[in-house]
Amino acid sequence: KQEVTQIPAALSVPEGENLVLNCSFTDSAIYNLQWFRQDPGKGLTSLLLIQSSQREQTSGRLNASLDKSSGRSTLYIAASQPGDSATYLCAVRGQGSSNTGKLIFGQGTTLQVKP
Amino acid sequence: SAVISQKPSRDICQRGTSLTIQCQVDSQVTMMFWYRQQPGQSLTLIATANQGSEATYESGFVIDKFPISRPNLTFSTLTVSNMSPEDSSIYLCSVGTGTGIGYTFGSGTRLTVV
Numbered sequence: 001k002q003e004v005t006q007i008p009a010a011l012s013v014p015e016g017e018n019l020v021l022n023c024s025f026t027d028s029a030i031y032n033l034q035w036f037r038q039d040p041g042k043g044l045t046s047l048l049l050i051q052s053s054q055r056e057q058t059s060g061r062l063n064a065s066l067d068k069s070s071g072r073s074t075l076y077i078a079a080s081q082p083g084d085s086a087t088y089l090c091a092v093r094g095q096g097s098s099n100t101g102k103l104i105f106g107q108g109t110t111l112q113v114k115p
Numbered sequence: 116s117a118v119i120s121q122k123p124s125r126d127i128c129q130r131g132t133s134l135t136i137q138c139q140v141d142s143q144v145t146m147m148f149w150y151r152q153q154p155g156q157s158l159t160l161i162a163t164a165n166q167g168s169e170a171t172y173e174s175g176f177v178i179d180k181f182p183i184s185r186p187n188l189t190f191s192t193l194t195v196s197n198m199s200p201e202d203s204s205i206y207l208c209s210v211g212t213g214t215g216i217g218y219t220f221g222s223g224t225r226l227t228v229v
Contacts, residue, residue, distance in 0.1 A: 034217045041225055049217035105157040
C-alpha cells in the first residue's frame with residue numbers, strides 16, 4: 001500500500017530564504033508526482049507535475065525533483081515571500097488501471113514566511 | 116487545464132440532514148473524483164465517478180452515505196447523507212485532463228455539521 005510522508009510538518013522562515021520541502025513515498029511504481037498548494041480553507045492549486053520518467057520540473061521560483069528509485073521528491077522554493085505562506089501537498093499517482101486518477105496525498109507541510 | 120466550479124463553497128448543516136455538492140467542469144472529462152479532507156488531515160479519495168456507470172467507492176466509503184451522480188461529461192454531484200458532526204470536512208472534486216497535465220481541483224466545499 002502506497003504511503004506518502006512529508007517532512008517537516010511545519011516550517012517558519014524569514015522572507016528571502018531559500019527552502020526545501022521533502023516528500024517520500026514507499027512504492028516506487030508511480031505514474032507521476034504532483035505538488036499542490038492549499039491556502040487555509042481553500043481548494044488545491046497545482047504547482048508542478050513530474051512524470052515518472054522525469055527528474056525535475058521548474059516553474060518560476062519553484063523547482064521540484066524526483067528520484068523514483070529512492071522514493072523521494074523535493075520542492076525547492078527560492079527567495080521565499082510572505083505570499084508563499086500556505087500548506088504544500090505532494091501527491092503520487094500509482095501505475096495500473098486500478099490506480100487511474102487515484103492520488104495518494106502526504107500530510108502536507110505548512111509554510112509560514114515572515115516579512 | 117480544466118476549470119472547475121464547485122458549489123456551495125461552505126455550509127453549516129444540522130445533523131441528520133443531507134447536503135448535495137455540485138461540480139461543473141468547463142470541458143468534457145471521462146472521470147471525476149471526489150475527495151474528503153478532515154480537519155487537520157490530508158485528502159482521502161471517496162469515489163471515482165464515470166459518466167454512464169455506477170461510481171467506484173474506496174474502502175471505508177459507501178454509496179448510501181455518499182451517493183454520487185454523473186449525468187453527463189461535465190457535471191457531477193456528491194451528497195453527504197444523514198450527516199453527523201464527524202462529516203465536518205472540506206469536500207473537493209477533481210478531474211484529470213490528459214496525460215502530462217495532472218489533476219485539477221475545485222475550490223472545495225467547507226461543511227460544518229452542528
